[in-house]
Amino acid sequence: MEVKLRExxxxxxxxxxxxxxxxxxxxxxxxxxxxxxxxxxRLAALVKRSGFVARxxxxxxxxxxxAIPAEHVLLVGLGKHExxxxxxxxxxxxxxxxxxxxxxxxxxxxxxxxxxxxxxxxGAVAEGALLNAYRFTRYRSNDKxxxxxxxxxLGRTASGRNAALTRALRNARLSASAVCLAxxxxxxxxSTATASYLSEQATAHxxxxxxxVEVWDKKKIERMKLAGLLAVNQGSREEPRFIHMRYKPKGRxxxxxxxxxxxITFDSxxxxxxxxxxxxxxxxxxxxxxxxxxxMSVLPELAPDVEVLGLVPTxxxxxDGGAQKPxxxxxxxxxxxxxxxxxxxxGRLILADALLLAAREKPDCMINLATLTGACIVAxxxxxxxxxxxxxxxxxxxxxxxxxxxxxxxxxxxxxxxREDIKSQVADIKNVGGxxxxxxxxxxxxxxxxxxxxxxxxxxxxxxxxxxxxxVCPKGGTGFGVRTLLNxxxxxxxx
Ligand code: BES
Ligand code: MN
Ligand code: ZN
Numbered sequence: 001m002e003v004k005l006r007e008x009x010x011x012x013x014x015x016x017x018x019x020x021x022x023x024x025x026x027x028x029x030x031x032x033x034x035x036x037x038x039x040x041x042r043l044a045a046l047v048k049r050s051g052f053v054a055r056x057x058x059x060x061x062x063x064x065x066x067a068i069p070a071e072h073v074l075l076v077g078l079g080k081h082e083x084x085x086x087x088x089x090x091x092x093x094x095x096x097x098x099x100x101x102x103x104x105x106x107x108x109x110x111x112x113x114x115x116x117x118x119x120x121x122x123g124a125v126a127e128g129a130l131l132n133a134y135r136f137t138r139y140r141s142n143d144k145x146x147x148x149x150x151x152x153x154l155g156r157t158a159s160g161r162n163a164a165l166t167r168a169l170r171n172a173r174l175s176a177s178a179v180c181l182a183x184x185x186x187x188x189x190x191s192t193a194t195a196s197y198l199s200e201q202a203t204a205h206x207x208x209x210x211x212x213v214e215v216w217d218k219k220k221i222e223r224m225k226l227a228g229l230l231a232v233n234q235g236s237r238e239e240p241r242f243i244h245m246r247y248k249p250k251g252r253x254x255x256x257x258x259x260x261x262x263x264i265t266f267d268s269x270x271x272x273x274x275x276x277x278x279x280x281x282x283x284x285x286x287x288x289x290x291x292x293x294x295x296m297s298v299l300p301e302l303a304p305d306v307e308v309l310g311l312v313p314t315x316x317x318x319x320d321g322g323a324q325k326p327x328x329x330x331x332x333x334x335x336x337x338x339x340x341x342x343x344x345x346x347g348r349l350i351l352a353d354a355l356l357l358a359a360r361e362k363p364d365c366m367i368n369l370a371t372l373t374g375a376c377i378v379a380x381x382x383x384x385x386x387x388x389x390x391x392x393x394x395x396x397x398x399x400x401x402x403x404x405x406x407x408x409x410x411x412x413x414x415x416x417x418x419r420e421d422i423k424s425q426v427a428d429i430k431n432v433g434g435x436x437x438x439x440x441x442x443x444x445x446x447x448x449x450x451x452x453x454x455x456x457x458x459x460x461x462x463x464x465x466x467x468x469x470x471x472v473c474p475k476g477g478t479g480f481g482v483r484t485l486l487n488x489x490x491x492x493x494x495x
Contacts, residue, residue, distance in 0.1 A: 010155065038067055109152075139485040181479075210300055228338075249303060261292035306489050328341060366453055370461075
């Protein structure tokens with residue numbers, strides 16, 4: 001889909017679908033009201049008859065029957081007038097794209113209210129439309145010619161501030177392409193999307209000024225003593241990889257951020273085998289890696305003033321004859337030993353290697369993303385990721401950035417008392433806790449490997465995948481985390 005900006009006279013423009021945002025104040029006294037007058041009150045009557053409430057994500061379609069040149073008017077709900085927020089605009093863009101498809105429109109116009117022709121609103125509406133349009137169709141041989149909107153025009157009434165809005169539009173395209181790359185990587189079947197596939201994809205997509213990708217093979221991983229990654233990989237026929245990406249801006253960077261993504265390309269549990277039902281979606285266990293690769297892929301064009309290190313340890317977790325066994329002990333780079341009690345708690349084992357390497361670089365902060373625990377889904381469900389951090393300022397920033405991104409984070413504690421639960425009789429620590437607070441004990445395990453570096457862990461096990469689908473994302477991988485991280489890196493704070 002293409003998104004453009006154009007000056008539009010709404011009552012005179014010829015188009016299949018004219019979308020007009022409205023708040024819970026009803027038709028208000030702006031464009032929606034003027035159109036209603038031209039439609040001889042039919043819009044107001046329809047609102048009344050249908051009981052339409054302008055909630056976030058709701059919409060009401062009205063045929064114009066020639067009263068104006070536009071064929072349909074679409075009222076798009078923003079929610080409460082006082083608390084629209086950026087995500088309401090993102091959802092409005094997505095709803096417009098969806099409804100445009102439903103009326104077989106090739107092109108739709110979304111009218112920006114005169115007081116909302118800002119960079120952040122333009123960016124959010126465009127991003128929402130692009131995210132709605134995403135499909136994973138590579139393996140669909142007879143996908144019906146689904147109705148798809150081809151062009152969305154963001155209609156402006158005023159002129160001026162053109163360069164800034166054009167830049168916002170471009171950033172939205174970049175952000176959407178990063179999210180969609182992450183979705184593609186997650187949706188790809190697990191026997192294709194192996195560690196070497198992920199590495200090839202990272203190499204192919206992460207190019208451009210200032211960005212370098214290095215892929216470490218098994219030999220190099222052995223030389224670097226990445227003990228956790230090697231232990232998990234023991235049960236597999238596929239070789240592991242460690243993807244090392246670095247973005248350096250022109251001139252002196254303001255800060256340095258390390259991103260680490262869990263790249264388990266399929267999680268069978270290993271010898272601590274999962275039941276069949278729990279394995280069905282375990283191709284998504286590299287969603288953290290996918291998010292990091294997605295983010296890195298757009299940095300040359302986004303050009304933030306930040307040095308970004310992207311690290312992805314990747315392998316599948318399978319139970320062949322060489323597989324690691326419950327009771328085995330791993331010795332890490334920093335000398336710490338871990339007793340593996342459950343081979344299904346493999347994510348933390350490979351993240352430990354990467355966090356150790358990242359911390360050595362002394363970044364200003366490091367953030368890891370991982371589909372780490374079923375326990376986090378029990379706690380927060382599929383819409384909200386768990387946030388753990390040893391640094392309140394970083395946690396606060398992430399929450400702000402996630403709000404703007406329309407990605408929910410909820411902070412959970414790194415309760416020191418639960419540290420007892422990961423003590424081992426044989427080694428320094430073990431890789432599972434006592435049974436309860438599984439999301440917290442997993443985070444406490446990771447904390448053992450971050451030292452004093454300001455660090456945040458996002459447990460994205462729930463929101464990495466949507467079984468139901470929603471207006472900004474069809475069923476499947478969601479690309480969760482990409483938009484939050486991009487907001488953090490581009491330093492965009494809420495207005
Ligand atoms: N990849 C899973 C976590 C997961 C579960 C992600 C469901 C997405 C959906 C992780 O490796 C895992 O198996 N965790 C175990 C940990 C346990 C053995 C301590 C879990 O959550 O059951
Ligand atoms: Mn597992
Ligand atoms: Zn896993």
